Amino acid sequence: MEADTTLEKPQIKNKLSTHWIEKIPSKGWLVISLLVAIAFWTILSLIPSTARSFPNIFLVADSVRTMLGRGVFWSDIASSLISVMSGFGLGFIIALPIAILMAWYRPIRFIIEPWIQFIRNIPPLAYVPLVVISAGVGRTPQIIVITIATFLTMSITIYQGVKNIDPTLIKAAKVLGAKDRDIFLKVFAPASLPFIMTAIRLGTAVGLTSLIAAESTGASAGLGMRIRALNNTFESAPMLLYIIIIGIIGLIFERLVKLLEGRLTGWQEKRDL
Structure with missing residues (x-):
C-alpha cells in the first residue's frame, strides 16, 4: 500500500504545478513573451560587445x-x-x-x-x-x-x-x-x-x-x-x-x-x- 501512495504523489504534485499555468490566457502569455524579450534586449544593451548593435530600448524609441x-x-x-x-x-x-x-x-x-x-x-x-x-x-x-x-x-x-x-x-x-x-x-x-x-x-x-x-x-x-x-x-x-x-x-x-x-x-x- 505504501508503494502505491508514493507512486501517486508525483502525479498529484505535477497536476497541481501545471494547474496555474493552464489558467493563464493567451493574452497573458503574449505579455509574458514581450517582457522576456524586453529583458533579453536590455541585457544585450548592457553587454559591451553587443551594446552597439542592440542599443537601449529608450534610444530606439527616441x-x-x-x-x-x-x-x-x-x-x-x-x-x-x-x-x-x-x-x-x-x-x-x-x-x-x-x-x-x-x-x-x-x-x-x-x-x-x-x-x-x-x-x-x-x-x-x-x-x-x-x-x-x-x-x-x-x-x-x-x-x-x-x-x-x-x-x-x-x-x-x-x-x-x-x-x-x-x-x-x-x-x-x-x-x-x-x-x-x-x-x-x-x-x-x-x-x-x-x-x-x-x-x-x-x-x-x-x-x-x-x-x-x-x-x-x-x-x-x-x-x-x-x-x-x-x-x-x-x-x-x-x-x-x-x-x-x-x-x-x-x-x-x-x-x-x-x-x-x-x-x-x-x-x-x-x-x-
Whole structure:
C-alpha cells in the first residue's frame, strides 16, 4: 500500500504545478513573451560587445522622433507598403492560374515546375542587377523582384494543395456528368481555398523578407533602403527601429490573413495544439 501512495504523489504534485499555468490566457502569455524579450534586449544593451548593435530600448524609441525630424519616417513606410503590396498582388495573380494549370495538365507541369524549383533556390539579391538593367531604377524593379519572389512561393504552395485534392471527388463529379468548368468551380475551388490562404500568408512574408533586396535597386525611400543607408552611417538605433517596424508589419499582415481565412474557410475542421 505504501508503494502505491508514493507512486501517486508525483502525479498529484505535477497536476497541481501545471494547474496555474493552464489558467493563464493567451493574452497573458503574449505579455509574458514581450517582457522576456524586453529583458533579453536590455541585457544585450548592457553587454559591451553587443551594446552597439542592440542599443537601449529608450534610444530606439527616441529614434522615431529623429526619423520624423528628417521627414522620412512615414514616406519610408508608405513606399515599402506600396512596393510589397503591388509585388504581392501581381505575384498572386500570376501564381494562381499557373499553379492550377500545373495541377490540371501534366505537360504544363513538366515544363514549368522544374524552372520554378530552380529559380526558387536563387536569392533575390542574385538577380537584382539583371532586373535593374532591364527595368531601370525606381519602383518598377522593386515590384518585379517582389513579384518574382512571391510568385515562386505561392505557385508551389497552391500547386501542392490542388494536386493533393481527393481524386474521388473529381471522379464522382465526372460520373454525375460535371464538365471541367463545373469541376473547377464546385470541386477544385472550395477544396483548394485553404491552400490558397496558406499561400497568401507565405507570400506576404516572402514579400517582406525580399524587401531589402528589392529596395537595393536605386530606391529613394523605403524601409529596406533606409536600413542600408543607416548601416553606412552606423546609426544602429534607427536601423533597429526600422527592422522592428518590418516585423510589426509582417505580424499585421498575418493577422489580417488569418481573419480572412477564418471567414472564408470556417467550414474547415481545425485542431488547436
